[in-house]
Amino acid sequence: MPEANVLPDATTTDGALLVLAIVSPAAGVLLSFVLGGQYAERIAAVLLPSGLFLASIIFVDVWRSGDRLIYIVGDWTPPLGIALRADGLSAAMMMTMAIVICAVAIFALADFGTRAGSAEARAPFAFWILLMAIWGAMNMVFLGGDLFTLYVAIELLTFAAVPLVCLDGRAETLQAALRYLLFALLGSILYLVGTALLYGSYATLDIVLLSRRIHMEPATLVAAALMTIGLFAKTALFPLHLWLPPAHAGAPAAASAVLSAVVVKGSFFIVVRLWFDVMPGMLGPAGAQLFGGLGAAAIVFGSVVALQQQRLKLLIAYSTVAQIGYLFLMFPLALDTVSAELQSSGALTGGMLQAISHATAKAAMFMAAGIIYAVLGHDRIAELGGVARAIPMTIFAFALGGVSLIGLPPSGGFLAKWLLLEAAVATGQWWWAIVMLAGGLFTSGYMFIVLSRAVAPSGEPLKPRVAVPRYQEAAALALALTSLLLGLVAFGPVDILQAGRLESMLVGPR
Amino acid sequence: MIGESTLLASAFVVPLGMLLACLWPQARNRMPSLLAFAPFPALAAVLLVASDSSLAIGSTRLRLTFAMDRPGAMLLGVSALLWIASGAYASQYLQGRPNHAQFVVCWLMTLTGCVGVFLAADMVGFYFLLALLTLGATGLIIHHETRSAWRAGAVYIGLALLAETLLLMAFVLLAAQIPGDSLLIRDAAAVLSASPQRNLILVLLIAGLGMKAGLVPFHFWMPLAYSAAPTPASAVLSGAVVKASILGMIRFFPLETALPDWGTALAATGGFAALYGVVIGITQRNPRVVLAYSSVSQMGFIVAIIGMGMLAGDGRAALAAAFYAAHHVLVKGALFLSVGVIAATGSRLLWPMLLPPAIIAVGLGGLPLTGGALAKFVADELLGDGTASTIATLSAVGTTLLMLQFLRSLANTASQDPQATPAVGLVWPWLATAAVSLVVPWTLYLTVPAGTLPDPLSPAVLWKALWPVLLGAALAVPLWRWWRWLPRIPKGDIVVALDGGMRMAVTWGKALERLDCVLRQWPTAGASLLVLTIALGAAVLAR
Known part of the structure; x- marks a missing residue:
């Protein structure tokens, strides 16, 4: 096959791991259905840690080789078949999500654990199956090599995420879930239409092939715009965030952590794939500024509204709205304003690092909020007094998560902010720098409000309603520490996020 | 060289280790009595490590560098002395009070940040340790958890984080200018004066460091914070912690290159602050608030010295400002400790106990033979004979007046019980700080600037220092006579x-x-x- 020598796409050693990363969660879901609900937890208990192990092998492989892992499914090369590819971005995100999901699973043992010999219960059964489904879908998002696979993945993700919102079956969570479902479906339709347009024009959806064939023409750009807005709706980028606050604030703590930390990153990741890999540099200055403008509006709106919240979980949900905004600032910052070409790799690294550090920090904060809710029986911020004495470890985890969100060193948030600011200075786009810095101040504002209430003494000694298991607090703290120490990756010798980037990334529009 | 870098590292690693040890409850409970020992490695590093030795951690992509330069060593040394004394004071202070754990954690956090900032030679490290310092200091300010303490803490952390935001922007702008990957402050200062964004960077630096230094109009957090914090915390905050921003100015501003516009602006702002602090301060009746306004005035004076150095492109300003600041570290620390001691003293012992604060307080105004006179004498070289010199003299008169007002309000706070005697554990750290504040400036003067200056003991110099003090003392009589007619200004004045x-x-x-x-x-x-x-x-x- 002389063709195979021309194309870089051939299954690499260890490429089969990529299949395993997608198939094993799917197998877990099916097995749970077959064996029955009381086994779902045990199956997850085996599969999730092995998933973390798998993700770390892939991570180390990509890091060592500095190149992509590829698996050509059934040896049918694209455009006929499907390719799975793991570059630095995928490997780092897979690793992060595996860590977060494992921590969430440990946390959820208290709320969704099934006693040995007990009968199947609806909520735990659904939770463990959905958790495995989300994990599988995320892996597919990260590894999928063509836009249709990504569509399937993002649909899977949505359908696994929506039931998580209404696990407790209360009327208002059902309403929030429906809101989420309907809006996400609107997004799916837009994405699918865009995909169809691209396929009609280029007869392939494979990312590598597409990036070689694609050129500037109205149909392509319309397709890209449709897909992007569809993904924005799923990411809850301002002003398309109507579903996020009720859904994330209403779900059980473990589910909120997954939704806020993991699920919104899936659609964001596809936006990155689209504009950095499929059509690098085609966003153009105006489009990039629009991305940045939406991100900036999200930062300002989300933070200011978060400052006004009376309930802790709603505050954290609005903080997610704001933090999503940061992710989209990397698009204008990665684009050189003069030559309209994708330039600095720093902005891409900074944006992805922001996604990673937000994932770990936000999951920790939602877990902490869940523990606080369990202890107090409410999460009204004004009445948090004394809680820091009762559960110091949890409040500490919450504070560390906040440190990362504010962007104080040595957190991952700081490194991300530094890289993004550097890109802003290098490309002369100081207005995004102002937004980023102001966002940090707003964030410290709402963190101060929560923490000052939490450490204030209470009128009468606080009697915890339930005894919080130590491992729940430990899971939250471990994630918060991960986020805090993430900035230390800057001491590392290589930048994994840049591993296996295509050369075509730095080529301008054709 | 390994020994030197180990010493350098231990200066901030030991407090950091003690901070981490606080994760264990047993360690936390024992920690109050160990607080005084945490700063010893820093003191040892100052005494034993040669100037200009450095320590780098990290890879080629990012390197954190710590180094000892002359101004840094001077300030670190005296700050370590103050931290030791205040730590000893704190261990007595904490006895029988609640919330030990919170206090020691915040104390060690502030100490780590403070020592680290004095040693940090690169921008990332400087920023990180400054943030640590801010968080710890906020915890110390809100320690009593009263309404006013919370307000003071909120104002402080809000302003400090705003300051750090401005600094971060300045650092990123500077990093973009430095050729290569270096993030060293030295390299940043070198490119600053020729940078196309010089003015923007200087505005950000002056605003950011000025907020942390309490430069008017960003001074309002000082009276709130120092009157709310526990006594030993007020001592280290007003003495050691604010000097971090002075050191930042010394290190970042291109003092070797003359920038007349910026120098004039900085000197004018500093001079105004030096007088403003006095004017508002003399209307106050809480001794801590009076001291806070004195800090506003003194920090303004130090900024004015740096400004004059920038105006003339005179590199000696760095050492002069550091010397003046070093004196202020010890004096302000000792005076804040005396507030706690006098509050525990009854009328029987009051007058002997008021003597040490009286000497060093008037010394701040420039009483001959004290460290204050020496500090003013060193600064005089840079101020020249023009307006700056007049402002310096006015400030000396005003400071004397302000200090007399402090002593008067201090005497009013003495214990109601005439037989009350303060605990020994409070008295000796305080007396030691007071004694050190008289001795150390002379020691520094004799060792560091290598005696190139004219004789500070000549009669002309003595008289020049003495008459403003006498004038200030004379002015105290009419001030107190008509004091009740003065407007009652709330502490923090413009904070309303x-x-x-x-x-x-x-x-x-x-x-x-x-x-x-x-x-x-x-x-x-x-x-x-x-x-x-x-x-x-x-x-x-x-x-």
Whole structure:
């Protein structure tokens, strides 16, 4: 096959791991259905840690080789078949999500654990199956090599995420879930239409092939715009965030952590794939500024509204709205304003690092909020007094998560902010720098409000309603520490996020 | 050389280790009695490590560097002395009080940050340790958890984080200018004066460091914070911690290159602050608030010295400002400790106990033979004979007056019980600090600037220092006579303007929240989806 020598796409050693990363969660879901609900937890208990192990092998492989892992499914090369590819971005995100999901699973043992010999219960059964489904879908998002696979993945993700919102079956969570479902479906339709347009024009959806064939023409750009807005709706980028606050604030703590930390990153990741890999540099200055403008509006709106919240979980949900905004600032910052070409790799690294550090920090904060809710029986911020004495470890985890969100060193948030600011200075786009810095101040504002209430003494000694298991607090703290120490990756010798980037990334529009 | 870098590292690693040890309850409970030992490695490093030795951690991509330079060593040494004395004071102070754990954690955090900032030679490390310092200091300020303590803490952390935000922007701008990957402060200062964004960077640096230094009009946090914090915390905050920003100015500003416009502006602001602090301070009756305003005045004076150095492109300003600041570290620390001691002293012992604070307080005004006179004498070299010199003299007169007001308000706070005697554990750290504040400036003067200056003991010099003090003392008589006619200015003076700003911010916040509610309605969200699709389509097509 002389063709195979021309194309870089051939299954690499260890490429089969990529299949395993997608198939094993799917197998877990099916097995749970077959064996029955009381086994779902045990199956997850085996599969999730092995998933973390798998993700770390892939991570180390990509890091060592500095190149992509590829698996050509059934040896049918694209455009006929499907390719799975793991570059630095995928490997780092897979690793992060595996860590977060494992921590969430440990946390959820208290709320969704099934006693040995007990009968199947609806909520735990659904939770463990959905958790495995989300994990599988995320892996597919990260590894999928063509836009249709990504569509399937993002649909899977949505359908696994929506039931998580209404696990407790209360009327208002059902309403929030429906809101989420309907809006996400609107997004799916837009994405699918865009995909169809691209396929009609280029007869392939494979990312590598597409990036070689694609050129500037109205149909392509319309397709890209449709897909992007569809993904924005799923990411809850301002002003398309109507579903996020009720859904994330209403779900059980473990589910909120997954939704806020993991699920919104899936659609964001596809936006990155689209504009950095499929059509690098085609966003153009105006489009990039629009991305940045939406991100900036999200930062300002989300933070200011978060400052006004009376309930802790709603505050954290609005903080997610704001933090999503940061992710989209990397698009204008990665684009050189003069030559309209994708330039600095720093902005891409900074944006992805922001996604990673937000994932770990936000999951920790939602877990902490869940523990606080369990202890107090409410999460009204004004009445948090004394809680820091009762559960110091949890409040500490919450504070560390906040440190990362504010962007104080040595957190991952700081490194991300530094890289993004550097890109802003290098490309002369100081207005995004102002937004980023102001966002940090707003964030410290709402963190101060929560923490000052939490450490204030209470009128009468606080009697915890339930005894919080130590491992729940430990899971939250471990994630918060991960986020805090993430900035230390800057001491590392290589930048994994840049591993296996295509050369075509730095080529301008054709 | 390994020994030197180990010493350098231990200066901040030991407090950091003690901080981490606080994770264990047993260690936390024992920690109050160990606080005084945490700063010893820093002191050892100052005494044993040669100037200009450095320590680097990290890889080629990012390297944290710690180094000892002359101004840094001077300030670190005296700060370590103050931290030791205040730590000893704190261990007595904490006995029989609640919330030990919170206090020691915040104390060690502040100490680590303070020592680290004095040693940090690169911008990332400087920023990190400054942030650590801020968080720890906020914890110390709100320690008593009263309403006013919370307010002071909120104002402090708000302003400090704003300052750090401005500094971060300045650092990123500087990093973009430095050729290569270096993040060293030395390299940043070298490129600053020739940088195309020089003015922007200087505005950010001056505003950021000025906020942390309590430079007027960003001084309002000082009276709030120092009157709310526990006594030993006030001592280290006013003495050692604020000097971090002075050191920042010394290190970042290009003092070797003359920048007349910026130098004039900085010197004028500093001079104004030096007088403003006095004018507001003499209307106050709480001794801590009077001291806080004295800090406003003294920090202004130090900034004026740096400004004069920038004006003339005189590199000696770095050492002069550091010397003046070093003296202020010890004096202000000792005076704050005396507030706690006198409050525990009854009328029987009051007069002998008031003697040490009286000497060093008037020394701050420039009483001959004290460290204050020496500090002013060193600064005089840079101030020249013009307006700056007049302001310096006025400030000396005013400071004397302010210090007499401090002593008067201090005497009023003495214990109601005539037989009350302060605990020994409070008295000796305080006396030691007072003694050290008299001795150390002379030691520093004799060792560091290598005696190139004219004799500070000549009669002309002595008289020049003495007459402002006498004039200040003479002015105290009419001041106290008509004192009750003076306007009653709330502590923090212009901070009341913040309340108005706060109300406006709340209104705006509410408006944004209502807008958010509208945006989250289905019809609006659907319309946004449509508009965004069209807008993005237009944006990518239109080029």
